[in-house]
Amino acid sequence: xxxxxxxxxxxxxxxxxxxxxxxxxSWLELFYDLVYVIVIARITHILAAHTxxxxxxxxxxxxxxxxxxxxxxxQYHELHGSPGIRTRFMTLWQMMAVAILAVSLxxxxxxxxxxxxxxxxxxxxxxxxxxWSVGIYDKEHRRLSRPYIGCYLASFILLISNLFLEEPxxxxxxxxxxxxxxxxxxxxxxxxDNQFAEFNLSPGMxxxxxxxxxxxxxxxxxxVINGINDGGRISFMTWMIFGIGILIVFLLWWIYxxxxxxxxxxxxxxxxxxxxxxxxxxxxxxxxxxxxxxVVMKGNLxxxxxxxxxxxxxxxxxxxxxxWSVVGISKMLIYPPTYDVPKLLIxxxxxxxxxLILGIHLFCLHLDLIYVFLGTFLVLLLIVIKLxxxxxxxxxxxxx
Numbered sequence: 001x002x003x004x005x006x007x008x009x010x011x012x013x014x015x016x017x018x019x020x021x022x023x024x025x026s027w028l029e030l031f032y033d034l035v036y037v038i039v040i041a042r043i044t045h046i047l048a049a050h051t052x053x054x055x056x057x058x059x060x061x062x063x064x065x066x067x068x069x070x071x072x073x074x075q076y077h078e079l080h081g082s083p084g085i086r087t088r089f090m091t092l093w094q095m096m097a098v099a100i101l102a103v104s105l106x107x108x109x110x111x112x113x114x115x116x117x118x119x120x121x122x123x124x125x126x127x128x129x130x131x132w133s134v135g136i137y138d139k140e141h142r143r144l145s146r147p148y149i150g151c152y153l154a155s156f157i158l159l160i161s162n163l164f165l166e167e168p169x170x171x172x173x174x175x176x177x178x179x180x181x182x183x184x185x186x187x188x189x190x191x192x193d194n195q196f197a198e199f200n201l202s203p204g205m206x207x208x209x210x211x212x213x214x215x216x217x218x219x220x221x222x223x224v225i226n227g228i229n230d231g232g233r234i235s236f237m238t239w240m241i242f243g244i245g246i247l248i249v250f251l252l253w254w255i256y257x258x259x260x261x262x263x264x265x266x267x268x269x270x271x272x273x274x275x276x277x278x279x280x281x282x283x284x285x286x287x288x289x290x291x292x293x294x295v296v297m298k299g300n301l302x303x304x305x306x307x308x309x310x311x312x313x314x315x316x317x318x319x320x321x322x323x324w325s326v327v328g329i330s331k332m333l334i335y336p337p338t339y340d341v342p343k344l345l346i347x348x349x350x351x352x353x354x355x356l357i358l359g360i361h362l363f364c365l366h367l368d369l370i371y372v373f374l375g376t377f378l379v380l381l382l383i384v385i386k387l388x389x390x391x392x393x394x395x396x397x398x399x400x
Contacts, residue, residue: 035095036212037218040287043066043105044223044288062105068181068182070212074205078201093126094123097126101123103115104116104119114163118163127152155177155181185270185277201272205276210257213279216286217290220293223291223294224245227298251377255380259387266333285319286318289319295307313361330347339394346387350383361376
């Protein structure tokens, strides 16, 4: 009886074999996402301040580590979250680790490497402990978590060792770490073990992925706003670029949520994990677009002081990758049979649209930004019009 009372208030992790088909996102999970708003903003600021190969390298690496941390914390709630005190404290500790990373990213250049590496060591060590600690309460979980604990512990040791190494070995090890961190689901895929249930990604987790995407869309809006020069008079042409920039973000949002929202993922553990990993190119490309929005806009005004041409290339490549990634992720979602033909047409249109946008930004580097933005807007608008017409016809057929 005493043990039951302890379990009520302490709340040990929920067993991974107990799946919640209709799990809803908790207020704690929404609170947890807030700290990632700050981290993503800091990471995109790094690319906005350094639109060169070095800045792009740092942006993508830090984004991978941040997404890995967010995904692990989110899947902990998905598999083991409970209403008890323990889940709340475990979430708090991870929020503190991520907050330390956010602080370190704002460090002066001479302290940036040391502080960021130490912050990543703290985050890596905590998530390793998170996976290990569940095995104390759930014995069956230990076998499933061994690849995770092993890979995460190896990355933890590599991060610490990097504090004492020099280039170029340091860079090689740095890039080994996210590769190792994303390996564990692959171990599970090739392991034939009938003891474990076949996990499915719940609607709650797909909704969490949608929320983190909304956060990155917010960075795009902020990028457009930051591109306006508020130090003096703003010309009519600048307002036009500003308005089209907002419309571009809105159309990207429309495309993403029209195709992905309220859809279930195909059943199975591996498909669910692949779906989560597929958000890496979606969010990274969208983040790169948001980071370079302000640079290309200020460059058009003649007030940017670095790599405007490179920023335009990153911007165009980011838009194309985003569209192609949404096409890829749509193949993992379950649609009613009536969607098969129009979905295929829209996928082809988005693929071609990505090629057109890429061409506009790569081959029109010296064209005025208003025309580049206008061309991008028209391509995205065509995709949205096709989406609306196709989905509307299907809804009419369903009503009939």
